[in-house]
Amino acid sequence: MQPTELPKELAARRIDRPVPLREHVYQAMQELIISRRLAPGQHLVESELAQMLGVSRQPVREALQWLNNEGWVDLRPGYGAFVHQPTPDEADQLLAVRSLLESESARLAATQADEEGIARLRDLNKQGFEALAADDVDTAVALNAAVHRCVTELSGNKVLLDFATQVDRRVRWYYTPIARQRGKQSWQEHAKLIDAIENRDAEAAARIMQEHTERTRKSYLEQRDADGEQEQQLIELPTRRRRRSSPAKG
Amino acid sequence: MQPTELPKELAARRIDRPVPLREHVYQAMQELIISRRLAPGQHLVESELAQMLGVSRQPVREALQWLNNEGWVDLRPGYGAFVHQPTPDEADQLLAVRSLLESESARLAATQADEEGIARLRDLNKQGFEALAADDVDTAVALNAAVHRCVTELSGNKVLLDFATQVDRRVRWYYTPIARQRGKQSWQEHAKLIDAIENRDAEAAARIMQEHTERTRKSYLEQRDADGEQEQQLIELPTRRRRRSSPAKG
DNA sequence: TTCTAGTCGACTGCCTACAGCATACAGTCC
């Protein structure tokens, strides 16, 4: 089988290796999944992935475990890994949980944040406006994520941060397309949020964050109804025979 | 090295093996950690665990990954696994997040739950009162967890359920001792909660759940201040030499 | 005594190989 373009890159990385191979595998596969080049529901055969990425099955297995934790793939013991099927329902549920976690974060941040943290927030938001003005959408999206993350960090609750990070990662799978479309308003809402935090007004901060995230959720729903999924070029993992799916139940 | 008492048990299990070994390893280790026979901060050497449990390193590695996801151990790449150090701070943060997630669950359950689900709740709570009357603390603790889980299931938000389950597992590490002490009041609160859900009063349900869980949190803090940690007999993992800890940073 | 270089060995990360199960296919019996 001729490897896709990835193995050379991996082979290169392999030379300076303080970072475990599984990390690279993890990242490569995450990219493939996010970009939908591996189709939802697709069976991921360890040996094929290993060959494709130029490593053995071991690091692939470990990477698959991580991907499983983070909701990118589903593991069925004895039957291997399958790319997770994102459903509209799940997206909505994720966004709901995100809203919950982040509004609580904002509430806590209003009482916990220090001056330096608030300054950091302001700076990020300023950069966001600038990216917006420069039409630099990628940067704006990244900065948006950074603002939200920063608020959660300022909550001072590490557990909350952990969970919010998890949700955020998964949400972005669905959400990136919309994130690219919400413009100035979003950053104005951030500004208000930061004001509330600075004024130590916990309730206001929580409310603003909730409205802010709920608006995102609504955008998602609208967009979803508006346009269908666009097709993507899938990686055809070459096998002669392939298991159809999970075992017949019962 | 002479294995501890575990390997025979595992060896027996090994005969009827539809379940992967790593599952058994996972459960065995979780038990050892919860019971504090593996000390917080202790370095878990794969080969020793493998020998102790009578399996090879591979299933141990995979079990460690799971344990890591769920917060029981911390993995430091290149340095192995360490039993997670639970701190009072973290416990408090976990309980705070739990409160958040569960009160939202209650809110949603009030609008989403069906008759059958509510009946299930009532039944669990009835059993809880009975266990309490019979002084069967273990059953009462289990039923308490079941009630909370059931509410979260009835929320209809699978993501919320996922996270709540995670939190719950970890919380129980700290929390079991107090859970054993909260008595009748707790079950009366459940009853009120179920009433609110049945009446479709989302706000009341959320409020009751929040107060209920916050009360637990307070109990935890009080208890923590009251008595210190009792010592436990640790498993001495036999090695000649052992790395002290993680590498010197920077 | 304290600092430094060198050596030893423990431990992780990774690879290869094998065993067992599950599926798919082909041939056989009713």
Place this chain on the structure above:
DNA sequence: GGACTGTATGCTGTAGGCAGTCGACTAGAA
């Protein structure tokens, strides 16, 4: 012709082993 059984083979789970890395210990010098 349809159901059943036997066989080939893909794929996972697990074992075992090798190499590189990092910490601990030791000896020698300042």
